Amino acid sequence: MKRRSLLAAPAALALAGAPRILHAQEKKTLAFVVNVSADFWTIARRGIEKANREHPEFNMEMIVPGQASAAEQRRIVDELLARKVAGIAISAINPGNSTEMLNRAASQAVLFTTDSDAPASNRVVYIGTDxxxxxxxxxxxxxxxxxxxxxxxxxxxxxxxxxxxxxxxxxxxxxxxxxxxxxxxxxxxxxxxxxxxxxxxxxxxxxxxxxxxxxxxxxxxxxxxxxxxxxxxxxxxxxxxxxxxxxxxxxxxxxxxxxxxQQPFEFGYQSMVGMVKYLNNDRSFIPASKQIIIPTRIIDKSNVEEFQKQMRDLLRTR
CATH class of the missing domain: 3.40.50.2300 (Response regulator)
Known part of the structure; x- marks a missing residue:
């Protein structure tokens, strides 16, 4: 009897933990694919982190290519689609020659563009600079x-x-x-x-x-x-x-x-929050132009000191 009870215990524990494991597996992933390694994208990462704090029911990740090439981005997107991610925001390196890849991504996940648009593709919306x-x-x-x-x-x-x-x-x-x-x-x-x-x-x-x-x-x-x-x-x-x-x-x-x-923080934040809304069947944030324009600023001698402080705060390890 003791032996049967000991054998049954792990099974009972496994069954008890099953709902939590299932829940973790069902947690959807949103990916933000950049074009090159730069502090610019580190700032965007801070926006992604803020969005993830607001929406912990999603996994949100940034992916930086090992080399800045359309071929490397294609490999990354293929891997993301194999993982069945729910959404991808991408700064396409060569959008004119990447339409097939982008449309394939859009057929299997929510696709946003950021930083560099791909208007010929089936992307849902562009979030970035004019x-x-x-x-x-x-x-x-x-x-x-x-x-x-x-x-x-x-x-x-x-x-x-x-x-x-x-x-x-x-x-x-x-x-x-x-x-x-x-x-x-x-x-x-x-x-x-x-x-x-x-x-x-x-x-x-x-x-x-x-x-x-x-x-x-x-x-x-x-x-x-x-x-x-x-x-x-x-x-x-x-x-x-x-x-x-x-x-x-x-x-x-x-x-x-x-x-x-530009405002890369907003690129990251608004892309992730926008994909969450879209997956929750909210389309109200998408303008008729399918472009959400984030305004730019001019930094010169008159305002650089204040701006440097803002950047130090954003880039500080969280």
Whole structure:
């Protein structure tokens, strides 16, 4: 009798724990897939963490690709679909050539885009910056940095991404009819070392270059370091995007004229909360345009100190 009771006990315990295990298995996962490793996305992670505190009934995770390529993102999405995640928010590296992959994801999970849109896909909504408008803001800053005009060079990871093309479009619109010439656009495929070499090459080849513009979060820090290394900080102006720590340091010390910052915290937070609403059959938050635009800000010498404090608070380990 004692032996039978001892054998029965584990079974009873297993049955007692079964509802909890089943509940844990039923907990849905929402994934946020980024395009490159950067502090920009660390800030977005804080927004995801806030959303998860508000909705603990979901698993929420951020996935950073090992290499910044459309192929790597495709592998990640395939893995997520195999895991049967309920929702995916993605900053697609090459949306024009990723429509099939994105539509496959949209057929099996809720699909949002963020940071860089893919309007040709079946995504539910885009949450992020109006990149054409942000480009116009950068163009206005370029004109302020070079009131007498001059030659400018742009730097970005790839022109395959919608956000890169749209920012360049906005810059060209803002500069139209003016006296600033865009000499070229240098790409680096999100390779940090190559990004810096691109700047060094431009500084060596173009003695008359007046302005360097970084379009992605990591580009401006590479520009900053290359310009400082060449001793050209008093002769070459810099306008950037985003709030990397080195970028903000450059704004504070006067090497960088200004930077156009987005709100990645809101990208993360609103993407996750939006997917929760969608899964709960709430569509009221989706505008007719299927784009939720998060406004940008200009950070320059006048407000950089306050902004740096805000970023330190957000980036602090939680």
């Amino acid at each position: 990149n054409v408008a942000a480009g116009r803001e950068a163009g206005a800053q370029m004109k302020k940095a070079l009131p007498s005009g001059g030659k400018a060079m742009l730097f970005v990871g790839t022109m395959d991404a919608d956000n890169a093309r749209e920012r360049v479009q906005g810059i060209r619109e803002a500069l139209q009819g003016g006296n600033i010439e865009i000499v070229d656009i240098r790409t680096d495929e999100s390779d940090m070392a190559r990004a810096k070499r691109n700047v060094e090459d431009v500084l060596a080849r173009y003695a008359d270059i007046d302005l360097l513009v970084g379009l992605w979060a990591y580009n401006t820090p590479q520009i900053y370091q290359a310009v400082k290394g060449a001793g050209r900080e008093n002769r070459v102006k810099i306008v950037g995007f985003d709030e990397d720590g080195l970028t903000l340091r450059g704004v504070a010390d006067g090497t960088i004229y200004s930077t156009v910052v």
